[in-house]
Amino acid sequence: MSTFRNPVGPQPTNVYWxxxxxxxxxxxxxxxxxxxxxFSPKGGSTPTGNxxxxxxxxxxxxxxxxxxxxDAAPCDNADLTxxxxxxxxxxxxxxxxxxxxxxxxxxxxxxxxTGGSDVQKWVIASGSEVYWDSTxxxxxxxxxxxxxxxxxxxxxxxxxxxxxRSDKDACDDxxxxxxxxxxxxxxxxxxxxxxxxxxxxxxx
Numbered sequence: 001m002s003t004f005r006n007p008v009g010p011q012p013t014n015v016y017w018x019x020x021x022x023x024x025x026x027x028x029x030x031x032x033x034x035x036x037x038x039f040s041p042k043g044g045s046t047p048t049g050n051x052x053x054x055x056x057x058x059x060x061x062x063x064x065x066x067x068x069x070x071d072a073a074p075c076d077n078a079d080l081t082x083x084x085x086x087x088x089x090x091x092x093x094x095x096x097x098x099x100x101x102x103x104x105x106x107x108x109x110x111x112x113x114t115g116g117s118d119v120q121k122w123v124i125a126s127g128s129e130v131y132w133d134s135t136x137x138x139x140x141x142x143x144x145x146x147x148x149x150x151x152x153x154x155x156x157x158x159x160x161x162x163x164x165r166s167d168k169d170a171c172d173d174x175x176x177x178x179x180x181x182x183x184x185x186x187x188x189x190x191x192x193x194x195x196x197x198x199x200x201x202x203x204x
Contacts, residue, residue, distance in 0.1 A: 072110040072147050079107030082196040084189040087158075090202035093180060097201055100157030101189040105148040115156060116144030119192040124161060126185045131178050132161060137171035156191065163203060180204065 080103055087098040099122060103113055118141035122134035146154050164175035178185075186198035 069110060069147065072112050075105060075111035075113050075148070076107065077192070077194050079105060079111070080113065080191075080194045081106055082189055082191050082194045084187045084196040084199045085157075086187060086199055086201045088201070090204055091163075092204050096163055097161045097187075098157075099159045099161055099187055099189075100155060101191070101196060102153045102155050103148070103191055103194070104153040105150055108150050110147060110149045113146050113148050113154060114144075114192045115146060115154065117141040118143045120156065121190040122159060123188045123190075124185050125188070125198075126179075126183060131185065132164070132166045133168075134159070134166075136166035136168040156189075178203070 083102045083104070085100045085102070087100075088095070091097055103115055105111060105113065117138070120134065120141075122132075123130055124132040148154055162175065163178055163180070165178055167173070180203040183203050184200055185203065186200055188198045189196045
């Protein structure tokens with residue numbers, strides 16, 4: 001009786017083993033081909049509906065792949081818009097406002113924005129009274145010129161206001177806290193002669 005381990009026949013045993021090996025390899029090849037057909041990816045590419053667009057319209061920056069030329073002409077101030085920002089609308093007694101701004105190139109071509117701290121002026125006021133001016137006791141202002149593509153923006157800051165008054169004649173004196181208790185203040189930022197609209201904040 002012929003078995004898998006002990007084949008019986010007129011040929012030598014090694015002949016039967018070689019035949020079984022060939023048949024086994026053939027079956028294995030057929031199985032591999034079937035598996036490749038069943039599990040191979042259809043089309044070989046990711047469907048376009050699954051692509052993720054990381055860009056955010058209206059939140060552009062000059063760090064994208066279409067960087068403006070560094071030899072662009074200086075921006076015309078008429079083409080620039082400065083927007084002052086606060087991180088919150090109101091602050092508890094333990095919180096200090098964090099301030100920032102953006103400069104947007106509203107022109108039709110890339111240009112060079114002059115926007116370093118040497119040409120920045122941050123003013124916090126309440127009514128007609130100015131409580132804090134960033135230029136009062138400014139130390140070592142830093143110049144900066146940045147190329148900005150048409151329609152793009154660059155950011156400035158952040159800057160933390162410690163809720164104190166500024167006084168250019170008393171920079172070394174102890175700081176004096178501004179009134180709080182649901183007091184309303186406005187932040188205005190001017191960059192190289194371009195002034196933002198005032199943005200409100202409340203100190204509780």
